[in-house]
Amino acid sequence: MKVAVVCAGAGRAVGCGLLLGLLVAGCGQNPPAVGHLTGAEVGRMAEHELEAQNPRLAAGTLSCPELALELGAAVRCLRTTRLSGGRVVEVAGTVTVTSVTSGGRLHVAMDERAREFGLTGSHLATELRRRYRPQSRTRPSRVVCPYLRGVVGTRVTCRLDVGGERRDVDVVVTAVDPVTYTTRWSPARAS
Numbered sequence: 001m002k003v004a005v006v007c008a009g010a011g012r013a014v015g016c017g018l019l020l021g022l023l024v025a026g027c028g029q030n031p032p033a034v035g036h037l038t039g040a041e042v043g044r045m046a047e048h049e050l051e052a053q054n055p056r057l058a059a060g061t062l063s064c065p066e067l068a069l070e071l072g073a074a075v076r077c078l079r080t081t082r083l084s085g086g087r088v089v090e091v092a093g094t095v096t097v098t099s100v101t102s103g104g105r106l107h108v109a110m111d112e113r114a115r116e117f118g119l120t121g122s123h124l125a126t127e128l129r130r131r132y133r134p135q136s137r138t139r140p141s142r143v144v145c146p147y148l149r150g151v152v153g154t155r156v157t158c159r160l161d162v163g164g165e166r167r168d169v170d171v172v173v174t175a176v177d178p179v180t181y182t183t184r185w186s187p188a189r190a191s
Contacts, residue, residue: 039064049106
């Protein structure tokens, strides 16, 4: 921060000295931050805080909205974690500003239950390709599937290219385990 102090005249020397003394006394302290944190900054800071407090926590990313840098200001964020076996888990949480000095300090409180979990489309496609080959004797050249939400009865359509033809295969969730975030599925029908 640049500060220009201009003092002129004989009677102003004492006042100017006091002003300079106040300005210099403020140097070296952490000035209070003003404004806001972008959503990306909030997510990065909150994720760092979570991982520091919980070293065994699976790595993830927090998506957050912009946050006013004011004591007590809070936003709801969503943490997404990709686990083995194509599992995706989303847990919501609240991020609260606890200090506004040195760029801010945040407290993170995650909800106890996952908001949603399921399987990535790429994992589902790999598994469907593996299961499809023994039935048709022809391996699909391409399989594309969307994300499969971990709720019994959820149905998605995967597209397979087999022998130059496009085939749609519906996949339906048959069972879930909300403790391990496991989603079991089976092909519903082929067209």
